[in-house]
Amino acid sequence: MATPPPYPTHPDGHAGGGALGHAHWWQRRWVRYGGLITLLALSGLVILALVRQQTGTEGFLVGLGLAVLPVPLLVAAFRWLDRVEPGPWQNLIFAFAWGACAAALIAIVANSFATHWIATAIADPNSADTLGATVIAPIVEESAKAAAVLLVFLFRRRDFTGIVDGVVVAGVTATGFAFTENILYLGTAFGTDQLSGGHGLASVTAATFFVRVVMSPFAHPLFTVLTGIGFGVAALSAERQQVRRVLMPVVGLLLAMGMHAMWNGSSSFGEYGFFAVYASFMVPAFGLLTWLVIWTRQRELRTVREELPAYAVAGWLGPVEPYVLGSMRARRLAREYARHHFGKAAARSVAEYEAYATSLAFLRHRGRRGRAGADFVVRESELLSALWARRGVARPALAHAARVTTPVAPPVWHGYGYMPLYGPPQYGPPQYSPTAPYPGYNPYRS
Template sequence: MATSPPYPTHPAGPSDAAPRRPAHWWRRRWVRYGALGTLLAISGLVILALVRQQTGTEGFLVGLGLAVLPVPLLVAVFRWLDRVDPGPWRNLLFAFAWGACAAALIAIVANSFATRWIATATADPTNADTLGATVIAPIVEESAKAAAVLLVFLFRRRDFTGIVDGVVIAGVTATGFAFTENILYLGTAFGTDQLNGDSGLMSVTAATFFVRVVMSPFAHPLFTILTGIGFGAAALSAERHHGRRVLLPLAGLLLAMGMHAMWNGSSSFGEFGFFAVYATFMVPAFALLTGLIIWTRQRELRTVRAELPAYAAAGWLSAPEPYALGSMQARRIARRYAARHLGKAAARSVAEYEAYATSLAFLRHRGRDGRAGADFVVRERELLHELWRRREFARPALAYAARAAAPVPAVPPPWSTYGYAPEHSEPYWQPYGTATPYPAYNPYRS
């Protein structure tokens, strides 16, 4: 194995990793995972029994079949947003399971208890339902979903580095919650249709499916994304800014509760209140947040292109790699090239190389901003060694991708030196030569 290059001078920040103390038994990984898995399993069994009790077996199966339809699309969208620096699948599985099991159980129990208490205290069941939907439900449900984001933020800190990570975890958690809630609503609607003898497009089931699955599958994710943005902004703050790291998530949570309350209360705004809130508030908010997320993703790519040249100069990366790793098109080309010419295992290595390089760029960016943790040097070396192990497959694939994805400049045609051009001549194009630097990194610049 070739000798690895020297480490580049790391940015300003802690120079040494903090000494590790022996972990208490309750802090060991297997204890935490075991306790969390048990909690989610028990919550799943209880929520299954509660939903089945309210909908019946046939209604539960119908609701399950209809509620699952938007789930793959929503998860795919959030996974696409996370392609620049993809987090591990276990975080997404935990988020979905928490939303579908633990958060849904908390919401059903707390909402039912609060509604019954309000009805008893005010002797007005109608008012209790309205207050429960517009006041109690948003507070309970958004807090229960936010717990998943908080747990990932606290215990999977390496995987939670910015706004996109917060959006993805929050969105997948809300997708799981909406999945369970849709089973309950659709199953109940199906039971109502069975009692009334209704079927077809005019049934309660069809109307519920249209409103919850067709028109607003993004409703719950949209609310909870605000909480995720708050946690993501807190992750971008330096550790010394304790107030900011607490207030930003709380602000996001309050905004999520407010938007959720407006959505739930839209039915009390008149006959067309739902459509008015949907058209004038939900759709613009969805478009605004989508634009913010896409802009953040592009900013992450610019960070990759800006930070990785330091490692190319030190010999850890080849000259074209900062440009290729900062382009989603080039990344795809590199993986396809590796799969076609080197095999599926090589394609996986290239994908892992891209993920480690992106994490390295973000780590260095946090260090330059003074937000690096005490383990900066240790983490940097871990990531560099993971890159070094995979360079055999990644470097040729990324070099090819950089050439294929780089913009092709126009050069003067050979006849231009004579002051004329032949009639009907086509534009003369020439790709980058071997000595031409790539846009993101110029190894020949003094």
């Protein structure tokens, strides 16, 4: 068995780490996970009972069937954004469950209580509903959803390293919240149609489905993503930048509340207020945030290409692997090669190798910028050991991807001659052959 190479030095030239103390019983993983699962399960049962009480059994089933339609598309979109350094699936399950159960329960209870209190205080139910929708609901709902992002940020810090992680966790949380809210609205609309006899395209259910599922399935994710960006900026900040680490999540949350309030208040802006806000504000904001996240993802790939050569020089990675691991197309080709030649288990190993290498690049990037924690060396050792254990399957697959995707440099011309890639200089026009790099085009062929 090959001996692993020595570890590269810390980017700052010193080592970190240290022994971890014994955790108290309430800090043990099984205690925290057990308590969290119990909380989410109880919240789910209560929210199920409340929604069913308001919609009826038939309305609940209709609402559930319609509300589930956008969920796979939204979750797939956020998973696509997270492909550079995929986070653990447990984080996404927690985020969705928190949004669908805990955050939805908090919102229903708090919004109902606040609206009832306002109606009692000002004795005007119409004004209470408007004030509740434009002021109370954005504050309560965005705070409830932000709690999931905060929990992942605090307790799964290794998995929360930048803006994309914040966007994904926040977006999936909001997707879960919108799922439960859509069940309530669609189920209530179906009950209204049952009483009024509405059917077809003129029904309240069809109108509600069009507005909430067809036109604006991204509304709640768009609001909460602003909070996620705030936490992502905090994750990128150095530990000494305490003001920034606290202030940016708060700014993101306030922006999410403001956008949510504008969206909820659009119905009071006149007959076409909803469409005006949708076209002039929501769609541009969605496009801008989409561009920001994709640009951030490309920057992450560039970080991989810039940081991993240090480990290739040390012998931990193959010479071409920094390039391959910095290209999504090359990564996909490597997984496909492993699956075709060695099976699904090998493809999973290659995917894990890519994820560990990406985490290693981000870890070293934070270390160079002085943002690495005290466990830098411990974490680096874990990631390098995981890579070394999977190198037997991953390296042939990555080498194949490099051969397929590495561009072939054209010959360099010098006067009337050219310098080939290999061998001595030649003069005159290059001689193309069926095996030449560019067989499809020969300007000298008659």
